[in-house]
Amino acid sequence: MQRLHVHVAVNDLEKSIAFYSTLFNTAPAVLKPDYAKWMLDDPRVNFAISRCGATTGVDHLGIQVESDADLGAVAERLAAAGSEVAKQHQAACCYARSNKAWLKDPDGISWETFHTTAAATTYGEDTADKAAREPAPGQAGRAACRAAAPSRETAPAETGRAACRG
Numbered sequence: 001m002q003r004l005h006v007h008v009a010v011n012d013l014e015k016s017i018a019f020y021s022t023l024f025n026t027a028p029a030v031l032k033p034d035y036a037k038w039m040l041d042d043p044r045v046n047f048a049i050s051r052c053g054a055t056t057g058v059d060h061l062g063i064q065v066e067s068d069a070d071l072g073a074v075a076e077r078l079a080a081a082g083s084e085v086a087k088q089h090q091a092a093c094c095y096a097r098s099n100k101a102w103l104k105d106p107d108g109i110s111w112e113t114f115h116t117t118a119a120a121t122t123y124g125e126d127t128a129d130k131a132a133r134e135p136a137p138g139q140a141g142r143a144a145c146r147a148a149a150p151s152r153e154t155a156p157a158e159t160g161r162a163a164c165r166g
Contacts, residue, residue: 009053092124
């Protein structure tokens with residue numbers, strides 16, 4: 001089964017945690033100083049917030065899958081549809097290790113398809129390389145949990161330093 005993923009960049013994490021906890025009628029499943037995540041079953045969504053963005057709002061969307069086979073199938077469909085897919089193996093982001101496939105939709109919205117394999121002790125980074133972390137004009141300070149340069153395979157990417165500074 002798949003789960004929709006939504007990551008929202010917020011200005012005030014404490015106020016946002018209170019708001020979304022009330023909205024979802026539950027506390028976050030993961031709570032860190034710079035990040036919170038709810039794993040909801042109704043609706044089935046992985047909803048995360050962090051202070052990792054130059055601007056507030058939707059940071060990226062995604063689909064969480066339950067296996068690498070499911071991840072491969074989704075990535076193949078996206079490639080067949082003409083999307084350039086950037087693959088990552090054991091990327092560290094959002095306090096988790098995941099295999100991922102990133103792409104942008106026709107309007108430039110970042111989508112992440114991922115299979116989480118383990119927890120991580122830091123927020124981490126999951127971009128393909130330093131160049132992929134460079135912000136686009138007008139996007140200075142954007143978080144490192146971003147789509148990498150298209151059509152690149154990457155090795156484990158945890159650097160030991162937090163990608164997001166509050």
